[in-house]
Amino acid sequence: xxxxxxxxxxxxxxxxxxxxxxxxxxxxxxxxxxxxxxxxxxxxxxxxxxxxxxxxxxxxxxxxxxxxxxxxxxxxxxxxxxxxxxxxxxxxxxxxxxxxxxxxxxxxxxxxxxxxxxxxxxxxxxxxxxxxxxxxxxxxxxxxxxxxxxxxxxxxxxxxxxxxxxxxxxxxxxxxxxxxxxxxxxxxxxxxxxxxxxxxxxxxxxxxxxxxxxxxxxxxxxxx
Numbered sequence: 001x002x003x004x005x006x007x008x009x010x011x012x013x014x015x016x017x018x019x020x021x022x023x024x025x026x027x028x029x030x031x032x033x034x035x036x037x038x039x040x041x042x043x044x045x046x047x048x049x050x051x052x053x054x055x056x057x058x059x060x061x062x063x064x065x066x067x068x069x070x071x072x073x074x075x076x077x078x079x080x081x082x083x084x085x086x087x088x089x090x091x092x093x094x095x096x097x098x099x100x101x102x103x104x105x106x107x108x109x110x111x112x113x114x115x116x117x118x119x120x121x122x123x124x125x126x127x128x129x130x131x132x133x134x135x136x137x138x139x140x141x142x143x144x145x146x147x148x149x150x151x152x153x154x155x156x157x158x159x160x161x162x163x164x165x166x167x168x169x170x171x172x173x174x175x176x177x178x179x180x181x182x183x184x185x186x187x188x189x190x191x192x193x194x195x196x197x198x199x200x201x202x203x204x205x206x207x208x209x210x211x212x213x214x215x216x217x218x219x220x221x222x223x224x
Contacts, residue, residue, distance in 0.1 A: 008080065016087035023092065027065025029175040030158075035219050039185040041152055046070050048121045051186065052112075052140045052151045054209060057128040057168040059156040062179045066156070069093030073115035073122045075108050075139075077129040095120060109143055116147050126209065131167045134213075136206045138198070145193055150186030151201075153208045157182075157216035178223070182215035184208045 004012065034044035042048040046067035053072075055063060073095040076086040086096035095115060099108025112122045122143075126136045144151050157180045162172040173179065187208065189201055 004080070004083070012080075012084050012087065015084040016091070019084065019088040020091040023061060023065050023088070026173055026175050027062070027068075029177075030062060030065065030173055031176075031178045032062075032066055033178065033180050033219065033223075035180060035182045035215060037183065037185040040183045041150065041186055042154075042183055044181075046072070048152075050116045050119055051121050051149050052116075052144055052147075053121060053123045054126040054136065054140055054151065054153045054205065055123070055155055056134060056209065056213065057125040057131075058133070058170050059158075060125055061171060062156040062158055062173050063154075063181075064089060064092055064094075066179070066181065067094075067123075071095055071120050073097050073112060073120045075099060075112060075122075075124055079129065082129060094123075097122075105139065109139055112143055113147055116143075116149055126205075127168070133168050134210070136202070136209055138202045141189055141198055141202050141205060144189035145191060145198070148188075148191060150188050151205055152184055152186050153205065153212045154181060154183040155209070155212040155216045156180070157213070157220050159220050178220060180216040180219040180223075182212045182219065184212055 041051055047070060074089055076082045076096045076098060078098050090096055097108055097111040097115060099105055115122055124140050127133055140151050158171050158173045159178040160174040164170040187204060
């Protein structure tokens with residue numbers, strides 16, 4: 001882990017507490033609905049057996065509130081941004097596992113595997129930490145092959161939100177909005193999967209993520 005200067009430590013303290021309090025305050029006003037596909041392993045509160053979950057980075061705020069205090073293991077970057085994210089989600093009852101697709105990837109996947117072995121579900125913001133937006137990285141497919149647990153996808157759409165001008169177009173929910181969570185049925189990766197099969201399953205995961213996003217947004221549109 002990197003060390004931080006005094007000014008960085010002060011910023012981390014301020015940002016992490018402000019982020020935590022904002023998520024708790026706004027999240028408590030949101031009205032969630034849950035749309036599971038057949039065979040979905042999670043319930044509407046996010047309780048699930050040891051498994052791998054993936055979602056797009058932009059819906060991290062409404063997801064963080066809904067699935068708080070479940071001891072879900074979440075991969076977070078070793079960067080300054082990743083540090084305050086790790087501190088926020090730890091306050092919300094998640095388990096941060098440090099590393100990302102660009103830094104410390106092997107160690108992070110080992111950490112996620114250990115969390116699965118300890119009985120915790122794991123979560124990837126699958127196009128993070130810096131994008132490209134809506135392009136899934138392959139780590140969960142490799143982890144599923146090594147562990148035999150399922151890959152599952154979800155998306156949280158929010159009825160009314162501010163959209164940041166950031167790489168992920170992050171969703172900042174407006175108070176008292178409705179939020180739709182669309183969660184997929186599980187997919188499995190054979191332990192003897194070939195490179196060709198791994199590539200095909202990676203594409204299947206990408207398509208499942210896209211289907212979850214479309215399903216959540218359609219649910220909000222149809223319920224208006």
